[in-house]
Amino acid sequence: MKQSESIIKHGDCLKILKKYPDNHFDLIVTSPPYADSRKNTYGGIKPDKYVEWFLPRSKQFLRTLKPSGTFILNIKERVDRGERNIYVIELILELKKQGWLWTEEFIWHKKNCHPGKWPNRFRDAWERCLQFNKQRKFKMNQESVMTPMGDWAKTRLKHLGENDVKRFNSQAGSGFGKNVSNWIGRTKAYPTNVLHLATETRNRNHSAAFPKVLPGWFIKLFTDENDWVLDPFVGSGTTCEVAFELRRNSVGIDIIKEYTELAVDNLKNYERYFLEKQGAYETD
Amino acid sequence: MKQSESIIKHGDCLKILKKYPDNHFDLIVTSPPYADSRKNTYGGIKPDKYVEWFLPRSKQFLRTLKPSGTFILNIKERVDRGERNIYVIELILELKKQGWLWTEEFIWHKKNCHPGKWPNRFRDAWERCLQFNKQRKFKMNQESVMTPMGDWAKTRLKHLGENDVKRFNSQAGSGFGKNVSNWIGRTKAYPTNVLHLATETRNRNHSAAFPKVLPGWFIKLFTDENDWVLDPFVGSGTTCEVAFELRRNSVGIDIIKEYTELAVDNLKNYERYFLEKQGAYETD
């Protein structure tokens, strides 16, 4: 079996992506540095400059993404002087003007979010995963992310009533009907646009690390094996590790040299570990 | 004990609110007609006219809300030609220009969202609950919405199944899902900004905008007893019923005469039922 490629590059994705051809990537999935009024954080982009900073980069994303491809942007606006900042929703409007379609907004519900208490605010337990596309039709493998059906199905489908074996239309005129007998034998259901994932506790040095399952979910959903995945703000390499595990090729870029060095090390260790583990189960 | 007032008014909230004084309400909580939906009943405001339609009304909300008060807006943009509509995020930007502070965005996770399958989209399982304020400091009773772990937890924890640890279960009516295994040894926990509620599926005569626990949760959180609550798009009166139950005064307005008539009936029945039920436990 052909092994997939994982390429880590150090530098500004704006500059590096200019060397890439049009329509190259099948998926761009990233968690960019969030705007922050505090200095010395990762990137250190001020909220009022964020959109301006982002747009030339997203223009390269648009150019290098295949027409059937998808761009997933994991982001959440910070609180500034008691208010949610608006740079994220301004960014959505500007990305649309740039030519992107704003297809969907997934919610990443962080089940084990950081504890804490503030006088006029509860814990922030969710982030946006904004989905953008170049076309209305795009590649989507829905079956790859199906989830187990709820326990209700087991008992529900044991004894079918009269209305279950034929199509039964809602009596309230909602236009909604069902045919329960279609579900027999099914054990999995399609997911919703709310993802319940725990954050990973082992905190590597990257400030905006997301758990592996998050990019993994979108990689499975929006790409096939041997497709190309890009993370232009890859940090310590999580996206490339998951892409490798799922047999996708990947390019990871970061402007912080220490991160890319860490990413290269992590990736090497991961590939070795993963291949050894796989070796126990499969032979060429 | 003084009984709280529940006032239902028929008409356009824009007109009716002009008769109300400044700084009158402690909380405005509402689920307005969404653009392009409920055409048959609400006339169906076009998405590109929505902000224009909303702003004069929100100006009255701003004027009649107390400085310490809160405005909760439950809304969700629909899909149009494969894209999420942008009128909601445009509305946020315009409300800020009008003088509102965009304090927070709660996520209402709809556990029993509509089923369905589409070629490039999953089921929509969440809605926005946008929080706006006039000042950085506002009334907030965080303790009132803490999740109690009384007898329920004792019996629940006896039967800890596999699903309890990894899935989200919610106490009936509490509005919050929890990792149940974390509850052991604790008595109360502060919630997060993600609410896990099922939509109510029992109302036959009208399309219930939101389940009772949703306005109830915000009423407990942002008002005290005998405070004044406003729902300018009250529909069949859900908000006023909950307000009454929680001993808050309320004003509910709707432009559909049938709805306000229904709301008055519902409210009468509810008050009678509720007071009778209460009578068993308290005197005077």
Added chain:
DNA sequence: AGCTCTTATGAATCATTGA
């Protein structure tokens, strides 16, 4: 009271058909 089983239905979305 407490359990199981039955049943109605919910701010949905998309492709097709008809005006």
Added chain:
DNA sequence: GTCAATGATTCATAAGAGC
């Protein structure tokens, strides 16, 4: 052409009935 109506798709919950 554009726009409106119609049919097809498919989960999870809570109330209520039955035991």
